[in-house]
């Protein structure tokens with residue numbers, strides 16, 4: 001693919017969670033041949049990049065975020081030839097291929113770790129973070145992200161190894177130069193294979209807090225405390241990322257997006273401003289824009305403004321509301337009951353109208369909603385199971401614990417893609433690895449494709465608008481009526497071209513009461529309204545885009 005200097009600024013990325021996208025061989029798990037069979041569908045959305053979550057060999061304790069071989073394809077997803085066919089199918093359609101790079105940790109089944117755990121004196125002994133017991137116990141109070149201590153004892157070495165996620169995901173030791181060189185060579189390998197970029201997983205924890213001090217966070221029922229913040233965004237981590245950029249990403253003009261833990265606004269700048277030569281943009285792991293419990297449209301607006309001011313001079317950002325780690329956006333920020341279609345369209349327009357590179361997560365374009373499984377046994381995600389266990393351990397009833405788990409579970413976004421009203425929503429002839437949302441007869445791609453007024457048709461229209469407009473892709477951002485709690489209005493302008501996005505981000509009618517007489521007719525709308533006037537009442541979740549006269 002041809003790559004101009006800042007080509008990543010003109011992308012619209014479609015994220016695929018391969019396990020759940022399309023199964024071609026009836027084993028209940030999505031695969032590359034399944035994705036290839038849907039490339040025309042993806043191209044019809046108007047996107048020009050696909051990010052695949054990991055498809056490398058993995059024992060799948062964390063669905064591929066535990067890699068046991070960085071240079072091949074898991075047979076569950078297909079062969080290397082299938083990958084090449086996928087790459088070519090994308091490139092023929094002008095779609096860039098973005099892979100996931102998971103190098104904070106490997107799988108405990110990776111050969112490096114299997115060797116490292118054997119002894120203190122071998123080629124791979126320093127590839128991971130080993131620590132002697134302290135008073136015969138774990139070196140400190142750190143908890144792994146998916147429960148229990150972040151340290152696991154290995155008798156062969158009489159030492160503990162560190163895992164900030166599950167014990168099947170040992171953290172690599174980035175102080176070791178051989179480790180860094182391995183990662184550089186993995187990136188170059190995929191660059192030579194025609195991969196156009198990487199989404200870089202959990203990358204803000206590379207350098208750990210010196211001396212491994214206890215975490216000050218409140219302990220879980222296990223007595224261990226989450227240790228992500230004290231290990232985030234350290235200078236060494238930034239240095240390692242710059243090294244990857246210089247020795248690998250830059251020479252292939254790769255698009256890079258780091259998944260990072262942004263604790264302060266300046267963190268966005270540090271990871272994603274051009275002058276720092278780290279990433280093109282970042283996906284903050286827990287950004288206020290998607291904070292599940294405390295978000296509001298007003299807070300979201302403030303966060304967008306703050307991030308924009310921090311990055312507008314020299315940086316860039318990824319713009320998204322959903323991914324495989326979050327609940328479905330229409331359930332969280334919209335209304336998945338009364339105003340499902342309308343609020344799904346509002347969210348689509350919001351993301352496509354903002355500056356930054358927009359990311360569409362599979363299924364959001366057909367209005368897919370959270371799935372509520374009836375028992376904890378039907379959930380697959382380790383963090384959901386751990387969260388449920390913690391609630392039970394702290395005195396919640398099973399019914400309460402299940403309700404909370406249903407609300408926040410990552411499996412909400414991982415249920416199979418709903419292609420049609422046939423068996424298993426057309427996802428698989430076999431038994432799907434995770435239950436299909438029972439609403440698939442009403443909400444599926446085939447039905448949406450036949451309806452000019454569907455969420456899917458709206459996505460196509462708003463993506464086409466963005467791709468065809470310099471003002472929307474590259475222009476400035478100005479909020480109007482910024483202190484209004486419900487109205488969400490902003491302008492995108494460049495040279496003589498300007499568009500305004502106007503939305504009532506609530507389930508109650510709202511008086512517009514803003515003079516928009518500079519703007520002409522409605523270009524796109526989530527309702528029947530085809531023109532605007534200053535005293536109009538916006539219906540619940542009504543949103544439209546108008547062009548300046």
Ligand code: GLC
Nearest residue numbers: 062065102165201202259325
């Ligand atoms: C990232 C991934 C998530 C995974 C974690 C550990 O946050 O998005 O799915 O569990 O890293 O690799």
